[in-house]
Amino acid sequence: MSKSLAPAQSSLRSWLLVAPLLVFLTAFFLVPLAQVAVMSVSDPEWGLGHYVDIATDGFHLRVLGDTFLTALIVSLCCLLLGFPLAYAMAAAPPGLAAAMMVVVTMSFWTSFLVRTYAWMVLLGSRGPVAHLFSWFGFTAPELLFTRFSSTVAMTHILLPYMVLSLYGVLKRIEPSLPRSAASLGAPPSFVIRHVVLPLAAPGIVNGLTLVFVLCLGFYVTPILLGSPREQMVAGVIGQQVEEFLAFGEASAMAVVLLASTLVVLGLYHRRFGLDRLWG
């Protein structure tokens, strides 16, 4: 079909096809983004003051540090939980694997807020977890509104990305490879360490990058579940806009967050090529 079109014509046509998307992105994403960038150096007055603040004062640095730390912890938790799951899925017979896939992706179909509220119920002071503690005669520790509760919830929400990243690479490992490793004398733990993990490395890096980047920008979950003392950047930005109307400062934080995300993606791109990130 495209053969019959002259190159110029066909490229014109593909531009026309993406034009609505480009217009939409420009109007509702690039323009506001530029406004944010401008605001960060112009509100309330022109200058790099907000950036100097962020780089020097303790509060902003701590928020950034907490955000990165949380994203790192969540990424690692997703890896630790997701790997065995993806491994079992890749090894399962087709029917069971499909069922597991549905369960894993089910949380994709459930609203974000619903999942967050579900954790509030589960971890609340009268929730089942607290009950379990008192059943065994312990007083339940404060679970809600801590770094623990927000980490658990974000891990839950982001786990499917990790599982799908890992499942993709694990499924592509030739079944004869672990078998031949076993026949060559490798016990199961060695097969995983010396064969499965090296071959799954691209999926592991993908999953970690995806979860990390998505986690950096999390807003609702840490606000609703997290500790007020260990806020994440997005939450602080929201607070500054809504409570203090400090648009300039909020914008500068947003730019820093965006830049951090781009740095992570840039590092990934230099090493592996961004087109591989979504599988």
Next chain:
Amino acid sequence: MTKPYLELENLAKSYDGRTHALHSVNLSVAKGEFITFLGPSGSGKTTTLMLIAGFEAASEGEIRVNGASITRVPPHRRDIGIVFQNYALFPHRTALGNVMFPLQMRKMPKAMAAEKARAMLDLVGLARFAERHPREMSGGQQQRVALARALVFDPALLLLDEPLGALDKNLREGLQIEIKRIQRGLGVTTIFVTHDQSEAMAMSDRIVVFEGGRIQQAGAPLEVYNRPANEFVARFVGDSNLLPIRLTDPAAGLGEVAGIGPVRVPAQPGRQAGDRATLLLRPEAFGLPNGEAINAFRMRVGAVVHFGDSALLIGRAGETDVRARLPGLAAQGIAEGTEISLSWSPVSAHLLPAAKES
């Protein structure tokens, strides 16, 4: 046979609990023997290999090596080298890294492992390719790395599952000879799976013919070729003429074949006059008769296929199809559509149980 080294006893396997991929297989293999599993696709060859290797659990039966049962030993402790059809080399390791793998699993010091692995790569003719990754090597080279890796730890058994199936004919023949040479040199007990009968004939000490999850026959290549146990084996191993025969005097080896007439076969002391059986004549058993030959008959030549060194004549004797292979020179004057005389010597004939009505 000498003392058995590998024994399969009543080995059976069902994957789904209803149908059997393998029915009660019994086999004894002597130390150092080169055994070939030959059979059509789906006949249970790989299943048997996977049971021996321990990747599948036997539904019934025992596997013993040197008298000790390994039926419930996990694969990594069975000490069996395997070469898979798709090579199964570790893509993230070099040729040397692949061959060193089993030695590292056995905690051999690195320098020693590297030295041993290099010696094995040298043995398979790949010394210069030690630092290459599998993707930088040809199929034949990868196959040799896989062989080196399966042999470097002096395994109790070597299993090869259609290792040459993906290679072209010339390469295959070269590797057949090479595998045989290496196997002889090391004296390792070997089971080689193939569905190619000429490969089985060329390489084996003994051929085990599989069909329908059962062993149909186990024997030396020429025994299987000359004295197949049943029609399936006769058809699967080599080209064949299978003619219904009625015995008139079994003790004297006399019988009657429709379209050919009275024939002389080896004496059949176990059979009765009037018994029916199937007469196996290999195409190359026929010759052009000189003078008053026994077992002479007329064949109408339908087609002649010249191979140079030999020619295949396809035709009919009465109502019976006949395939005859003659030396190239003898066949040169034979034209399609003519009628010729053929004969065969009684010793080249073999009688099978009569074909079942189907």
